[in-house]
Amino acid sequence: MTQSLDRLKESPSQTAGPYVHIGLTPNFCGIGGVIPSDLGTSMVNERTRGERIGLKIRVLDGTGTPLKDALVEIWQADADGLYNSPAELRGTADPDFVGWGRCPSDMETGLCVFETIKPGCVPFGDGRLMAPHISLWIVARGINIGLHTRLFFADEAKANAQDPILARIEHRVRVPTLIAERKGDAYVFDVHLQGDKETVFFDS
Amino acid sequence: MPMTADLGSNRAPETGAFFQRDRTWHPPALTPDYKTSVLRSPQKALLSFDNTLSEITGPVFGHAMLGALDNDLIHNFARPGESAIGERIIVYGRVLDERRRGVPGVLLEFWQANAGGRYRHKKDGYLAALDPNFGGCGRTITGEDGGYAFRTVKPGPYPWPNGPNDWRPSHIHFSVFGRGFAQRLITQMYFEGDPLIWHCPIVRGIPDKAAIKTLIAALDMQATVPMDARAYKFDIVLRGRRSSLFENRLEGN
Ligand SMILES: [Fe+2]
Helix, strand or coil: CCCCCCCCCCCCCCCCCCCHHHHHCCCCCCCCCCCCCCCCCCCCCCCCCCCEEEEEEEEECCCCCECCCEEEEEECCCCCCCCCCCCCCCCCCCCCCCCEEEEECCCCCCCEEEEEECCCCCECCCCCECCCEEEEEEEECCCCCCEEEEEEECCCHHHHHCCCCHHHCCCHHHHHHHEEEEECCEEEEEEECCCCCCCCCEEC | CCCCCCCCCCCCCCCCCECCCCCCCCCCCCCCCCHHHCCCCCCCCCEECCCCHHHHCCCCCCHHHCCCCCCECCCCCCCCCCCCCCCEEEEEEEEEECCCCECCCCEEEEECCCCCCCCCCCCCCCCCCCCCCCCCEEEEECCCCCEEEEEEECCCCEEECCCCCEEECCEEEEEECCCCHHHCEEEEEEECCCHHHHHCCCHHHCCCHHHHHCCEEEECCCCCECCCEEEEECCEEECCECCCCCCCCCCCC
8 A cells, every 4th residue: 555645536527418508608598687697708898909800610510510509618818928817927918808708509500609809829838839829618418528629710820830739730631620711700610529520629 | 807816815826737637537528328429529539738828727707796696596586585496405515626625716607407307498398397486597606715605496307308218317517617727617416315316328428436426415414504405515626736846947937
């Protein structure tokens, strides 16, 4: 026998289920008067610094059908590449930008729409800059543990080519699964849960 | 809302990477007995890398955003002077990390069916009646020691379309924010003594019985309020953080 490390195990994940809206976006699903407004619906105000961008995200199942009952959260740095978080020690982030957003899939189209800003670059552990990116966390009925991935921007080809996370993807044909294309006023990003175009999901 | 304060703590904020997630302890993505997982489960290997700042950081929510009834599901949707129908219970516990440290400032959001097993949601067509005084959602933020509590009614079990006769055990859904985005977690709380737990395909997606037991809240008669409400204790554990002992750091980092 040895001494015990005396650690606990993380609570096991369970699916968010079909009624995740009741807890996370009650006003969206018609439960009014409990909280004044759903969290994470508005990310920018008129003082927020940075280029305004829209994100149109869909989550598709193994048949290519968009999920109508998913929920996507995003987390990103401000225009200068600083996170609005106690663990951010490099400086003080834009006080008018929280950097976190939450959106349920539209119950008809499956679209999740975010109005945010283009993030600045954040350094990797060794000091190299990562390409501008937005972290995604996806939950839904049928997803047993929340899925983490990142959205990169097609018009940052040079930065993407040098990004240390994208560089770790062994099968290069999968890199485009993490890159959002600009279409009109928004970046469009389809998350494929399965299939040839399966998105690269993270374990980090 | 101001988001940068470290919630009244004098300690320097922790900035280490999180412990690697033990994915054998969680349900795998594909659990065929839970049919919806079949077409919604990634099949390729996950891309592994040590946390970067994008995973180590995360949003912080202040107590100021909470309303007085946010942690009282018996009253937060009820008409004035009325209350939800069902067994009155208190759910309390702590949010800890894998190092057994209480995690303060954690936003907990919870949702559940009413006492008859019916959700207030247009997709729920179960025969059981809606309770006009029950919405089924609430939230709170953990205190300095990671503690939290809320009041509700015990949710009923309900049938669901999976197998021809599958029933969910009584459960409360929890959404948990840690201090970093990599700690983000959704789970469910079950109730001590419920025989349906061991029949449920969603529960049984968790491979290890010891892991399932950590999701079963214990009846705590000592925390019960006599003649009012029974109490259940439910602790939640988030990924621990590595300390940066003897860590190599580049100049200027
Ligand atoms: Fe449920």
